[in-house]
Amino acid sequence: xxxxxxxxxxxxxxxxxxxxxxxxxxxxxxxxxxxxxxxxxxxxxxxxxxxxxxxxxxxxxxxxxxxxxxxxxxxxxxxxxxxxxxxxxxxxxxxxxxxxxxxxxxxxxxxxxxxxxxxxxxxxxxxxxxxxxxxxxxxxxxxxxxxxxxxxxxxxxxxxxxxxxxxxxxxxxxxxxxxxxxxxxxxxxxxxxxxxxxxxxxxxxxxxxxxxxxxxxxxxxxxxxxxxxxxxxxxxxxxxxxxxxxxxxxxxxxxxxxxxxxxx
Amino acid sequence: xxxxxxxxxxxxxxxxxxxxxxxxxxxxxxxxxxxxxxxxxxxxxxxxxxxxxxxxxxxxxxxxxxxxxxxxxxxxxxxxxxxxxxxxxxxxxxxxxxxxxxxxxxxxxxxxxxxxxxxxxxxxxxxxxxxxxxxxxxxxxxxxxxxxxxxxxxxxxxxxxxxxxxxxxxxxxxxxxxxxxxxxxxxxxxxxxxxxxxxxxxxxxxxxxxxxxxxxxxxxxxxxxxxxxxxxxxxxxxxxxxxxxxxxxxxxxxxxxxxxxxxxxxxxxxxxxxxxxxxxxxxxxxxxxxxxxxxxxxxxxxxxxxxxxxxxxxx
Numbered sequence: 247x248x249x250x251x252x253x254x255x256x257x258x259x260x261x262x263x264x265x266x267x268x269x270x271x272x273x274x275x276x277x278x279x280x281x282x283x284x285x286x287x288x289x290x291x292x293x294x295x296x297x298x299x300x301x302x303x304x305x306x307x308x309x310x311x312x313x314x315x316x317x318x319x320x321x322x323x324x325x326x327x328x329x330x331x332x333x334x335x336x337x338x339x340x341x342x343x344x345x346x347x348x349x350x351x352x353x354x355x356x357x358x359x360x361x362x363x364x365x366x367x368x369x370x371x372x373x374x375x376x377x378x379x380x381x382x383x384x385x386x387x388x389x390x391x392x393x394x395x396x397x398x399x400x401x402x403x404x405x406x407x408x409x410x411x412x413x414x415x416x417x418x419x420x421x422x423x424x425x426x427x428x429x430x431x432x433x434x435x436x437x438x439x440x441x442x443x444x445x446x447x448x449x450x451x452x453x454x455x456x457x458x459x460x461x462x463x464x465x466x467x468x469x470x471x472x473x474x475x476x477x478x479x480x481x482x483x484x485x486x487x488x489x490x491x492x493x494x495x496x497x498x499x500x501x502x503x504x505x506x507x508x509x510x
Numbered sequence: 511x512x513x514x515x516x517x518x519x520x521x522x523x524x525x526x527x528x529x530x531x532x533x534x535x536x537x538x539x540x541x542x543x544x545x546x547x548x549x550x551x552x553x554x555x556x557x558x559x560x561x562x563x564x565x566x567x568x569x570x571x572x573x574x575x576x577x578x579x580x581x582x583x584x585x586x587x588x589x590x591x592x593x594x595x596x597x598x599x600x601x602x603x604x605x606x607x608x609x610x611x612x613x614x615x616x617x618x619x620x621x622x623x624x625x626x627x628x629x630x631x632x633x634x635x636x637x638x639x640x641x642x643x644x645x646x647x648x649x650x651x652x653x654x655x656x657x658x659x660x661x662x663x664x665x666x667x668x669x670x671x672x673x674x675x676x677x678x679x680x681x682x683x684x685x686x687x688x689x690x691x692x693x694x695x696x697x698x699x700x701x702x703x704x705x706x707x708x709x710x711x712x713x714x715x716x717x718x719x720x721x722x723x724x725x726x727x728x729x730x731x732x733x734x735x736x737x738x739x740x741x742x743x744x745x746x747x748x749x750x751x752x753x754x755x756x757x758x759x760x761x762x763x764x765x766x767x768x769x770x771x772x773x774x775x776x777x778x779x780x781x782x783x784x785x786x787x788x789x790x791x792x793x794x795x796x797x798x799x800x801x802x803x804x805x806x807x808x809x810x811x812x813x814x815x816x817x818x819x820x821x822x823x824x825x
Binding site for chain 2: 392
């Protein structure tokens with residue numbers, strides 16, 4: 247369980263004025279949750295993800311991970327957090343092979359050895375089995391290919407998957423908490439690739455992964471049948487459990503995002 | 511007809527020999543530019559540094575192998591300086607290399623005892639036995655011909671190059687190699703994964719300059735002297751070799767998707783480039799225009815490249 251209490255983060259804007267990205271956000275994410283963060287631009291979604299993965303420190307507030315008593319930075323906790331940013335190519339190595347990307351995850355948190363071969367037959371076989379176990383044999387076939395030879399859709403799916411596999415490949419294996427953060431995973435994809443990507447996310451959730459996903463698109467939230475947390479001006483304005491999602495929820499979500507709940 | 515054949519053989523002989531002498535430079539450029547994406551100008555200082563160190567050790571009676579190893583270590587120190595200046599003080603990649611090259615211009619003269627030139631002709635060098643063998647081969651087989659070939663020296667050079675290539679292939683194929691290449695591809699992504707890039711850049715540059723230093727030591731032993739100016743333009747020589755080799759392999763449809771293939775392409779390229787330069791010399795180009803030719807041929811290869819893309823590479 248991640249308990250976020252009264253989280254605040256202020257940036258200085260272009261004209262020097264302080265802009266509150268998070269303004270007293272409180273939210274609880276349970277182990278195995280799939281929580282979809284929604285809200286207009288500047289509502290604090292990405293800031294929250296960046297605080298959760300340790301890139302940013304909050305100005306105030308507490309984040310309590312699992313049963314650890316204190317609110318510590320992520321780097322000092324035994325948790326595994328993988329963050330796929332809005333443009334995942336920012337964390338990719340375009341000319342390196344898929345297998346080498348998986349090796350990067352395996353090397354996470356330890357020194358690379360110059361006396362050990364990088365891509366060995368044993369590692370390739372392990373990666374192949376892993377990718378097949380996630381139901382993407384096409385990617386298992388493409389392991390020796392450079393990332394930039396993949397289509398944009400498959401590239402996105404692969405990078406989401408790589409982040410999800412971090413906890414299985416690296417020393418994070420014995421982490422007490424395993425969190426996957428996805429920022430707009432489908433915004434750059436066409437309909438077919440979006441569907442594939444969402445299926446992968448559902449599958450990861452089905453396996454008990456804890457996932458926090460930020461999106462603009464209410465359709466994404468509905469098709470995932472996930473809990474929807476709506477943020478506006480750095481605060482949580484609505485928290486709709488997955489069980490309460492119905493056909494007629496969509497207009498209500500749209501209204502909440504637009505700030506029109508008073509008229510409902 | 512026989513004259514033409516002899517001329518062609520002569521060009522091949524001297525071109526291949528020069529190619530083997532400069533092979534270390536090509537491997538150095540593979541590591542700095544292709545792997546780390548670092549256009550490292552410091553090899554213009556560490557190549558003559560290797561030559562100077564080797565010449566001083568040889569003239570003081572050390573065996574040639576010691577001279578080669580010491581030149582590699584000295585070159586690595588030059589790489590450490592470039593890396594440290596770039597990482598620690600945030601100097602740009604180009605400037606930190608230029609800075610190191612300038613510093614070592616003076617240091618190299620100090621190492622050679624305040625001189626700009628140190629001959630190693632009258633002391634035993636790595637190539638001494640091979641040259642003696644070449645001379646006896648001529649006497650036995652073709653003493654009447656107006657030509658001289660270096661099969662034994664070429665074999666001796668090849669031995670060093672095979673060792674250098676084996677070492678670089680091993681390192682580039684290791685876990686460390688994957689990390690170094692990742693830094694060259696996307697430094698920000700490496701930092702985001704919580705890994706410091708500075709120390710790896712320094713290690714990579716030390717490695718690359720060790721190769722340049724060894725190449726300098728080989729060159730000094732083959733030419734019979736070390737000169738403080740022998741570093742001018744060597745980056746162009748290494749770079750031309752790497753690009754020529756990549757283009758050749760691409761046109762022949764040979765995959766470059768492994769460290770082995772990439773380093774082989776660089777070695778083939780640097781040798782081919784030297785054969786072309788040897789042919790130009792043979793055709794009457796004055797030796798003073800050799801750097802001009804090297805530069806122009808690099809531009810020509812860049813212009814004729816089929817795949818005009820940035821110099822980053824995949825294996």
